[in-house]
């Protein structure tokens with residue numbers, strides 16, 4: 335059985351939770367980590383994890399919240415992070431992709447949340463887009479471990495993150511025809527990764543372009559098992575151990 339370590343399960347994306355979890359289960363996925371990224375989605379993620387045994391929650395403020403968050407929102411987050419089903423801080427990080435971003439404000443928000451993670455001994459889930467060097471420099475200042483969500487960087491970058499105690503979150507990108515990720519992964523070990531869908535985004539082949547769901551982990555897992563030349567059973571065993579190492583579930 336596989337764990338979807340990063341999915342967005344807000345109501346707007348899910349018409350019928352039971353049906354969605356059942357079909358994931360039929361495809362060999364039995365645990366879900368629902369990622370929040372804003373005041374509203376953090377609340378939804380916590381609610382869902384309190385309702386379903388096999389759903390866990392990570393919460394935080396995505397870098398796109400840098401211009402709108404207020405100081406009291408950090409206090410709210412700190413209280414929410416004490417919930418038993420909340421197993422990490424994220425997704426948090428830096429995103430320099432879209433024009434108009436405020437680097438300093440993003441860094442400030444990132445620092446505040448990394449401090450919380452360190453203080454509460456929680457792992458972090460990192461969103462880093464076009465911001466690798468700043469992300470690495472800032473992470474080095476904290477005693478935290480976690481997942482580099484949606485990793486698609488170079489082998490050199492992968493080695494740096496792994497050396498710092500992070501696992502790489504691998505999703506549907508690995509199945510895309512133009513992706514360098516299989517090549518990068520082939521030089522790494524299955525001990526270095528966890529699986530995620532980032533649903534409803536980044537749907538793997540052969541369904542690229544459609545709405546993504548946790549059940550599609552199976553297509554990501556098949557691709558990765560051929561890259562490492564190991565069985566699906568072996569991959570699920572190793573990646574679940576990696577999930578345990580980071581999130582303690």
Ligand SMILES: [Zn+2]
Pocket residue numbers: 340342369425532
């Ligand atoms: Zn995400």
